[in-house]
Amino acid sequence: MNKKLIAPVALAAAVGLALSGCAGGDGGETAEAGGLQIDVPDVPMMEKLGDNENEVNILAWSGFVEPAWTDQFTADTGCEVNRKIFATSDEAVQLMRTGEYDLVSASGDASLRLIVDGNVQPLNTDLIPNFGDDIVEGMKGQLYDTLNGNVYGIPIGRGANILEYNSEVVTEEPTSWDVVWEADSPYAGKIAAYDSPIYIADAAIYLMATQPELGIENPYALDEEQLAAATDLMKQQNKMVSEYWSPATNVTSFTGGNSVVGTSWEVLRKATQDEKFKSVLPEEGSTGWSDAWMLAADAKHPNCGYAWMDYTSSPEVNGQIAMNFGMAPANGAFCDTSDEAKAHCDYYNATDEEYYKKVWFWTTPIDQCLDGRKDVQCTNYQDWTAAWATVKG
Structure with a gap:
């Protein structure tokens, strides 16, 4: 499950429903990924910086924009930070489309929707000195925020969806997701599951390993038969679930x-x-998430936006954000700044690319099969939402 091998199809997956049938739109460049043609609006990139404005409006996940570092940023730049917290990627996309915000901390299931709809602009990384060699390789140049040679996202952090267990009850370390999926699990009735249609991808990952005859090659590219198999597995699990959780x-x-x-x-x-x-990260691999700063196409305070992206990409500040939220930092140099930083990076496998090769970052399924198949139509997120409703009843 090498991310470098799946990147071309992951590009289209992250775009989501907004991409269905978008090929051949008016203007812009066209990129091919997994056999899909994706129209990209021709949004201009800033060539040079001007004077900082007096403020910057930021949409962010909770824990990404806090006084611990915004106060110093304002003192250094004169840019007052106005923050709005969002709860889901769908909410972030909707809010960015209002034109009221300069920056957003976008996850992979939101970033390309914003790119292909022309809501965000390509970034001039020469104007962001801290976007350099210290950004971990696994978060640079990924196709969910880099398109047609243009960078649209400045990495913040990433994480895997792991298998948690109570070692006083689960006395042997699990090596497989079988303890949450198989009907004969000794922990039936005590199993926690994520409360979202995207959780179907977790079932698909398990089926990739246990039922190869289904032909699943990408957990976000399921035809009707494959989605039905994943849904059946989730219905089987539903009888054993103690709680569908939110954070x-x-x-x-x-x-x-x-x-x-x-x-x-x-x-x-x-x-x-x-x-x-x-x-533990089980042998089958897992789903996961990755976040990046993105600048609105019509940002009213672009210079303060660039200043924020550079400031928060420094080892110290990026590390503060990572520690505050609880994720692997994007700037690997943070890991060498203190014993505490090293411990944090070790816990979140910050610079362990072999670890993250086992992670399929959240993407949104669309009608086109993201594994390159052209002889069938795959299911989209609306199909997954309908299937999820039948699982939970």
């Missing part, structure tokens, strides 16, 4: 004893603050 409920599900094993995030496992809770 707000995951920790209490485990600490309260409602769940003893299930999918989780590294930061949520850490938040349990009890050594009996452990985690």
